[in-house]
Amino acid sequence: MTEFLDRVRTDIQARLKELKPLVDEFNHLERVERTLSGADDGAPKTASAPRRARRAASPGGGRRGRPRGSGTRGQQALELVRTQPGITIPELAEKMGIKQNYLYRVMPELASEGHVTKSGRGWHPRG
Numbered sequence: 654m655t656e657f658l659d660r661v662r663t664d665i666q667a668r669l670k671e672l673k674p675l676v677d678e679f680n681h682l683e684r685v686e687r688t689l690s691g692a693d694d695g696a697p698k699t700a701s702a703p704r705r706a707r708r709a710a711s712p713g714g715g716r717r718g719r720p721r722g723s724g725t726r727g728q729q730a731l732e733l734v735r736t737q738p739g740i741t742i743p744e745l746a747e748k749m750g751i752k753q754n755y756l757y758r759v760m761p762e763l764a765s766e767g768h769v770t771k772s773g774r775g776w777h778p779r780g
Contacts, residue, residue, distance in 0.1 A: 726751070727759050731768055731778075739775035 730745055737744075742760060746753040760776055763769045770779045 726755065727763055730756060730759055731763060734763075734769050734776045735778045738777045739772070741774045741776070745776075 726749070729749055733745055733748055734740055740748075742753050742756045745756050745760075749756075760769065760771070764771060764776075767779055769776050771777075
């Protein structure tokens with residue numbers, strides 16, 4: 654039985670070795686095609702890539718919902734930070750009547766845009 658399993662394992666390894674260049678070529682061509690179609694976001698693609706590629710090729714750039722940055726929550730948070738420097742995310746959420754988890758995404762985005770800076774747990778307006 655061990656001999657049989659060793660032979661099967663050797664056959665599988667040989668076949669994998671044969672197929673690897675083809676799989677590499679397939680992945681390369683898929684990346685090139687996505688890049689040429691404007692759908693490549695630079696993220697590594699997995700087995701579900703065709704679904705994402707179809708979505709990304711849809712009108713509107715593939716993102717569902719409203720465009721990023723079109724809401725008013727970021728502006729509301731920024732105004733609160735300006736009026737109350739050092740305000741924390743839990744305090745912001747309470748004043749805005751929303752859940753904190755949303756602000757854990759919004760505040761770093763405001764910081765990357767140069768509107769606010771974080772010091773300890775509090776947020777402060779930037780110049």
